[in-house]
Amino acid sequence: MARTVNKNCVRMLRFLGVFLWLGLWVSPPGWSAEGIRIGVLPVVDTLPLWVAKERGLFEANGLDVELVSFDSALERDAALQAGKLEGYFGDLLNTVLLIRSGQPIRIVTTAYHTDAGRRMFGLALAPGSDIDRPDRLVHRTIGISRATVIEFLLDQMLAAAGVPSNQIEKQDIKKIPIRMQLLLSGQIAAALLPEPLLSLAESKGARVLLDDRRLDLTETVIALKKNWIETDPGRLARFRTAYAKSVETIRQEPEAMIDILVRRCRLPSELSAAFRPPVFPASGLPTSRDIELVQKWLMKNRMLDTPLNERDLVFAQ
Structure with a gap:
């Protein structure tokens, strides 16, 4: 009797093992089994990323995105350089410097562009x-x-x-x-x-x-590692789709975003009643003018010797 029970247990364990293996590896079409970790800062510009994460927009597009929050740009950059991140939120200026230093990242979308009706x-x-x-x-x-x-x-x-x-x-x-x-x-x-x-x-x-309302320039961007994009080119299209849907959700439901701004972007509670989310740009790349302006300033201030080619900074596909 004991042997019969043992054999049944073995069969059950084998069945469960196969079931779990299928659950882990048989995914819906287009699903990316490999997750992506994006380093962010607790600032307003990251709201679309948090909305895409918390509303399941990344998941709906077959992406397993983890947002890793850092208290400072220095800590975020260190994690990127140590290979602990596949993606990065930051300002355009710092992104150019990171790429110049050899970091294999490319800008995939603008996070925030100045708005004539709203200061940042x-x-x-x-x-x-x-x-x-x-x-x-x-x-x-x-x-x-x-x-x-x-x-x-x-x-x-x-x-x-x-x-x-x-x-x-x-x-x-x-x-x-x-x-x-x-x-x-x-x-x-x-x-x-x-x-x-x-x-x-x-x-x-x-x-x-x-x-900054009248400056008309890109302030912050999102950049991803080249190998993450090139391993599966469809990933980038799905990422941009999820991000664009998030931007549209913020426009349609601004009041519903205050809770996320307080929890994730450090909006002071005393401002929550009157504060409204900015209008974020639809997914798109910084203009050639924006890139040129930043690089000229970096060269003037001796932080960049020669300008980088735009194709080495952005991923346009």
Whole structure:
């Protein structure tokens, strides 16, 4: 009797083993068995990625996407360079530098492009500031993060306002919360801040003098590793389809996005009642003009020797 039971158990285990093997390996047509890990930062621009993840849009397109959140760009870049990520969210400037350093990634879509009706970055003045126009920034101290998109955007805003960037004092303050605190305490005259911290500083008495609404340029992008794309070219099309659906979902249901913004993008709870998600661009690549503008700035600031060919930066297929 015991032998009969043992034989039945063995048959059952074999059956379960085959069942599990089929469950793991027999997938719907187009399903990618290999997952992808994308490094992100807790910022508003990543909202479409989180919506695509939480609403099952990636999964519906046969993609197993894991979003790995980092507190700083430095930590994210280190993980990418260590081979722990297959994808990356970041600003266009930093992406160019990563590719120049030999990272085998290519831009697959713009994450955020400036919008004439909505700011994403702005230059905030300390509470009670006597500065009432851009030319009065001359010889004043502005808190930034040097050699980053923050400094790049400040230079673009100043140029648009007719203020030479070499006539203001730039103070390198990498950590954004500290930069905002120094601004609010009046220890620096102004600071370049991203949303939603820009709105938070404004609610505490700061005043926004300049912002990015009229710059007309790509600010952030999503890049994926070449081998992940080229192993199965259909993956990229499915990724872009899921991302485009996410952007459309945000446009149709802006109020429903506040919870994700608070949980994933560090939207301060005190702003949640009034804050609305920005209008994200449909899936598409940065323009040649945007790429040229960034590379010229990098060369001017001696961070890039020669410009990279556009085909080495983007994956257009």
